Amino acid sequence: MSNEHDEDVTSSISLKTVVTTKDKNEKNSYIKNSQERTKEIASLHAINAMIGRSHEQNLQQRADHREKIEQQRKQHNLEVIIKLTHDACGDETADEPDPDWLVRFFSMAQNIHGTSMQKLWGRILKQEILSAGSVSLKALETLQNMTQREAHTFQRASVLACHFGNDSSKRLLTGINIKKRRFPLLKQNSTHKLQLGNYQLPYSNLLILMELGLVLRTELESGEISLEHTLPFSYQNNSYMLKPVKKGTTFTYYRFSPTGQELARLLGNKDHEAYKENLLDLLSKHFIVEVY
Incomplete structure (x- = not known):
């Protein structure tokens, strides 16, 4: 009885070893080392004459x-x-x-x-x-002049872009400031940030877009948003009217350059649902938000 059990265990281990080895071999077949990758590139661009074959042509x-x-x-x-x-x-x-x-x-x-x-x-x-x-x-x-990776970074930025007021220029909203005026000499501004890094657009990626001339380098602040009038606000195909709850409310943002605006328009509109939900949650804390 014991021998049969041992044989079953041995057989099971052997089978697992074979399967594991096979899986590893299949996985490794998709992985190329740097020398193989160089050879592949050379062959693709017809510059492989000195790599692994005789010079059949001059x-x-x-x-x-x-x-x-x-x-x-x-x-x-x-x-x-x-x-x-x-x-x-x-x-x-x-x-x-x-x-x-x-x-x-x-x-x-x-x-x-x-x-x-x-x-x-x-x-x-x-x-x-x-x-x-x-x-x-x-x-x-x-x-x-953009690599595919840079283009994908710009696409992600475009998906997060909004615009507000009577200006249709695309912007990357970074936060909402509430300026407290009771003691103007004391810095009591309340800042509420929108973390773009949570949506695959960290500051390092913003720097790349700035180097490409697609996003302006300076973080800007809007004028104080009026309590008396509603402010048009659009995110992709979604339009809203905003009315601030408190006086002294402003937006902080990065603005797309003219070239960035042009390319972003070509990409069209596409929602990022998680970002949209977070954006509306932030806006609703500081504005009366109406769907327009």
């Missing part, structure tokens, strides 16, 4: 081959972007984009490889076809 032939591959890749990128643009367009009235703008656009777009970025460039071209002159070359140059 240097000029290899250069010609690499140039041919690069041209094919650029052609493919442009064809993908124009297909995305075509599929996104409908029976709307079209404008006529400036020929020079198109030349510059295609010159930049041919180097856009990532799927999400290609979709954005397709959206840009559609916008220009619908309304010529709506997308500046400066905005295109800024976008071209």
Whole structure:
């Protein structure tokens, strides 16, 4: 009886070992070391002649081959972007984009490889076809110089952006200040912060957007919000009217630059539900909030 039990245990351990080893091997098959990754990159860009194979072609032939591959890749990128643009367009009235703008656009777009970025460039071209002159070359140059990670950071910032008053400029709200006037020489202001870092936008990411020229470097403070009139406030597709509970209420915020405003408009509106809930919770503590 004891021997049978021992055999069952041994068999079970052996089976677990096999399964664990198999799982590890399968997992490791998706992980490349730095040398393998370098070799993969070299092969993709046709510059791998000195890595692991003989020189079947001379240097000029290899250069010609690499140039041919690069041209094919650029052609493919442009064809993908124009297909995305075509599929996104409908029976709307079209404008006529400036020929020079198109030349510059295609010159930049041919180097856009990532799927999400290609979709954005397709959206840009559609916008220009619908309304010529709506997308500046400066905005295109800024976008071209952004990495995918930087673009995703900007997208996250755009999702958190709001605007208020009669100005439609996008802002990143950072807090609400209540200025106490009874003793003006004493700093008794009450500050209530909105933690953007809780929504994948820490200050380090804001610094990146500032370096890119998409967000202005200085944290600004609004004028005192009137007790007598309601203040229009919009978050993405949601509109509200705010009336402060106390005198001396102001907003603190970072403002998008003109280029940032332009690119944010191209991204469209998209709610972040958790952020929206937190935002409304903060606003309701200091304002009478009405859905507009």
